[in-house]
Amino acid sequence: MRARAQRSRFTSPPGRRARRLASLWALALLAGLTGAAPAARAEEYAPLVLMGERAPYLQAPSAFEADDPFDLDVRLSVVQARTHATIAREQGRDPRGGFKHVVLGRYTHIETRLALGLALGLFPGGGVYARLPLVLEDTRTLTPRLERPGGLLDAVPGGAPLFDFGGVGRLSGPTRSGIESVTVGVQAAVLSQDRDPDRPTWLWRVETRLGVGHLMAPCVAGRTDDAGEVVPCGSGVSTGEHALRVETRLGRRYRFAEPYAGFAFEAAWAARAKDAFEPDGDLRGYGRSRPPWRSAWTAGLALVPWENRARYQRVVLDLRADATYVSRGRDYAPLYDALGASTNPYLTTPACEAPGASAPGACAAGGYRQARFTGITEVGAHGRVGGRMSIDLRPARFVRFRLTAGLHYDTAHLITGGAACRGSGDAGEDAARAEGCDQGVFDPRYRAAIDAPGHRFFEAGAVTLDIGATASAMF
Secondary structure: OHHHHHHHOOOOOHHHHHHHHHHHHHHHHHHHHHHHHHHHHHHHOOOOOOOOOOOHHHOOOOEOOOOOOEOEEEEEEEEEEEEEEEEEEEEEEOOOOOEEEEEEEEEEEEEEEEEEEEEEEEEOOEEEEEEEEEEEEEEEEEEEOOOOOHHHHEOOOOOOEOOOOOOOOOEEOOOEEEEOOEEEEEEEEEEOOOOOOOOOEEEEEEEEEEOOOOEOOOOOOOOEOOOOOEOOOOOOOEOOOEEEEEEEEEEOOEOOEEEEEEEEEEEEEOHHHHHHHOOOOOOOOOOOOOOOOEEEEEEEEEEEEEEEOOOOEEEEEEEEEEEEEEOOEEEOOOOHHHHHOOOOHHHHOOEEOOOOOOOOOHHHHOOOOEEOOOOOEEEOOEEEEEEEEEEEEEEEOOEEEEEEEEEEEEOOEEOOOOOOEEOOOOOOHHHHOOOOOOOOEEOOOOOHHHHOOOOOEEEEEEEEEEEEEEEEEEO
């Protein structure tokens, strides 16, 4: 009885309970008709609040912003690139015009590098950055297509070969490693979608690349001298070139997608490698001596399939296409080691800048000078096209990881074929294609065995695949 009486104090008669339930259902229905539907519509069309972070391509350090007084980014990346190219040589006339290209072999270049990057915000929308790449391993190998290339390697028909593949069936350069260069630059967003949502992000970058570290020197691994001793090779990997690069990038985010585009121009000069590009001083006969210059176009789309603004977490898929024009210039071509370390007298004998001054002492007697061959050759203009895909993972506010993969193709171009002379008057390109110069000053870097039409080497396309990973800490 006590238990039942106690329970009756908190219960209602059956009739009263039914009336109360009916009233509650009526109120719920009225609220749904009047207030719930507008609330749902308001929630459906409410503005989407996303993270104010740009696509990786458009990111730049900043300082003195309202919600971000200071930026400091530190990153560590590792990349391995593999290049495979087909090397051919002109041999005989083609009935359709020009020369036949006979395949000599396959060139393989494998490079693994570790890079440390630093970006510091100094003003609103911009700051400075630096990169220090360390080449862990750089190997270059030329494998012949035929067991005995025969006349393909002859300096002149029936003469001694320019180089040989040795007993191992391939020609390999030394395993190089070390510091290649250091890059410093400044970047600024003249327009920023972060500051003004109605405008795109427009970023400018100016950087200089300084060729530091031990200079690269031509060498063939495992080669022996006349005494049977193995010739030691240096491990220097730096080209010694300096470069200036100017780049502009433009993009705008639309909810979960951010299309972007960019253009860059890079001019390089020999700098520390001047003696390799212009051996034995500044001779009058030297014509084109600078490395190739590059112009690059980029277009891409960054997609954000998921992000959590409250936890500063996001995933970004970046799809990018690019095209680069590489001008004609002197460069470290695929045959740099093979030709630069050659013992063939057509390459090792210094050449005079005076046309026809081949007799001993004739060069100095005429007031001219000689120059040796250093392995650097003149390469033709060509293009480079390809694409890149990357996935950015940001698990926390101050940490970000990136995985990248890129595939590029270099169009066919000459890798030897320097001009014979630096002419005067009417001595131009036509005269430069001849064995000698009718007038003007002879370029002593010219070697008819590899530069004259019918003897030139050719890269019949190259494919480069690279994969990499980056870890960043953002403060």
